[in-house]
Amino acid sequence: NSDSPDVRPCPDPRVCKGGNATCREGHEGTYCLVCSDGYGQMSDGLCEYCTTKTKSELLLNGIVAFVLLTVVAIALGALYQRCSKMLEHE
Numbered sequence: 001n002s003d004s005p006d007v008r009p010c011p012d013p014r015v016c017k018g019g020n021a022t023c024r025e026g027h028e029g030t031y032c033l034v035c036s037d038g039y040g041q042m043s044d045g046l047c048e049y050c051t052t053k054t055k056s057e058l059l060l061n062g063i064v065a066f067v068l069l070t071v072v073a074i075a076l077g078a079l080y081q082r083c084s085k086m087l088e089h090e
Contacts, residue, residue: 012045 010016015024015032023032026039026047035047040058042048 014046 011031012033015027016022017024023029024046026036026049028034028036035041038050039047040050040054042054043061048054
């Protein structure tokens with residue numbers, strides 16, 4: 001807390017303004033690493049106010065990540081099947 005004599009450096013200087021309990025807008029908590037209500041953490045680690053645009057960007061990022069993971073899973077499954085067939089013929 002702000003009364004503690006144990007002072008430590010902020011792990012992400014972009015979110016700490018310095019002094020006691022002063023965080024970048026949208027950040028709060030220990031080391032300013034928690035997003036305030038109405039804010040969401042972006043891929044760069046900063047908390048941004050959730051507007052329709054940021055919500056759309058987050059949704060799009062989630063969909064892209066899901067599609068990529070699905071493609072990787074399918075490719076690994078195909079590779080596993082191919083290797084299994086090759087081992088059966090040995």
